[in-house]
Amino acid sequence: MSETAVTIPVSVASARKPWRFTDSMIVPRVIVGIVILLIWEFAVRALAPAYVAKPTGVVLAIPKVLTDPVFLKATGETMASVAQGLGITLIFGTIIGVWMGRSLTFDRAIRHYINGFNAIPMIVVLPLFSLWFGYSGYTRFATIIFAAIFAIIMNVADGARSVPREYLEVSRSFRAGRLSVLLGIVLPASLPYILAGVRLAAGRALIGAVVAEFFLSIGGVGYYILYNSRSYHHNEAFVGVLLLAGFGVGFELLVNWSIRRFMPWYRRGDNS
């Protein structure tokens, strides 16, 4: 929508005066990217030992890493854990958030605890979790949930609290029951907030998983990166890092796609 709003003045401008590379959004971005990669490449070649990761090394390592069963198993483990953790987080976070948003008593009862827990860095609870759940996937799972759930709760609570009064008035006028108001009005009206929470939570869940794998030395992408860094396979480690970045971008695209597909009525103000 705003894409056309952007391209029209650009094409009009380019018809009038000679084309300048600053007119395009993409050209400057690509140039900055290339410059960063070049600096990195030549700095490493000139100053660092051969095992330090450099762009050409990383690119050459990609096919090898992506076909490495160890890497694939590690990726599968991390992603499965993140997906399950996010699923559980989404369900319970939404329930608690909606409850907070619609009940002042419940909100008052737990608000400060939620804020408090949210302020605790996940890294400091890891030693405790590892004692409670052992050096295992359970601790990673707990860390993911701890890292992600408060973002969802706080966003959903905001959403449930700010359901427009008009909607509630209409549902009361048509004699909707309490449950029907919660599921039929409050939940869909909070969807934009739930999605904002999920975006935030997905990033945090991934960080939680990787940090837990670092700390616990249990199988997963985080451990793969750690192991390869320590054994002078920096290029391979960096492919793991790229995968995490790719996951972040991919998840964002997935959320945006599902908004367009399933919530056409919900339009964000911008798209960059």
Added chain:
Amino acid sequence: MTSQPTATVPSPAIADAEPRIRVRGLGKHYGALEVFKNIDFDVGPREIVAIVGPSGCGKTTLLRCIDGLLPHDAGEIMVGNERVTEPIAGVAMVFQHFGLFPWKTVTENVAYGLRMAGAPKAEIERKVPEFIKLVGLAGFEKAFPYQMSGGMQQRCGLARALAIEPNVLLMDEPFAAVDAQTREILQFELLRIWEERPTAMIFVTHSIEEAVLLGHRVIVLKGRPSSIHENIVIDLPEPRTRETLQLPRFAELRERVWSTLMREAREAEFVLER
């Protein structure tokens, strides 16, 4: 400013019918602030009563009390044989803000009232298209509110209210948020639909023209706290059409409501809005 006697004049439309809505001695406070008091009026089963009054006179509050959305603290409201303390079946409201759910299509929005009333699926699937057609939205069944103009959105709000086949329709400044031309179109659409499916209707509005055009009676609310200042029978011929607007009698009645209201409006202009 001694209050004139509020004559409960039977209008031709209700001459010998049992009133559908009976409001007696109604009063309402917001904390220390008294919004209205001693409100008495009846609405016949096939009668449109328009309520006009200056901004902040509590006409919308009065309508919300009658719908049971707000509690009242004096007097009583009877709809049929039921005493109103909360929203009751058979009463539907059309809102100034439309109140459509943005995540629902026209079809789903129109079905909402029926679904809440527990209508069986087959009945919903039969009735919803019928009422979409009645309000002139055929072809827009799958549209979302954001894709429609204000006028179309209010048609949808009207269809949602009509779909439960209410015997009381409460209209809360339904056309206040649409542009002037659309408003005029919707007024005559409403008259057409009412001719087809007459109900008891209370129509709250700012517009004197609208009140006189649509109402069989016009009630003027005045004062702080407000009460019924005049209850004017609108003896214009039925059905009301665009020609009605040209009648000398229409101008006369409009002037009568206008003079009552403007006296009040000038006083109200210098009171801070709450």
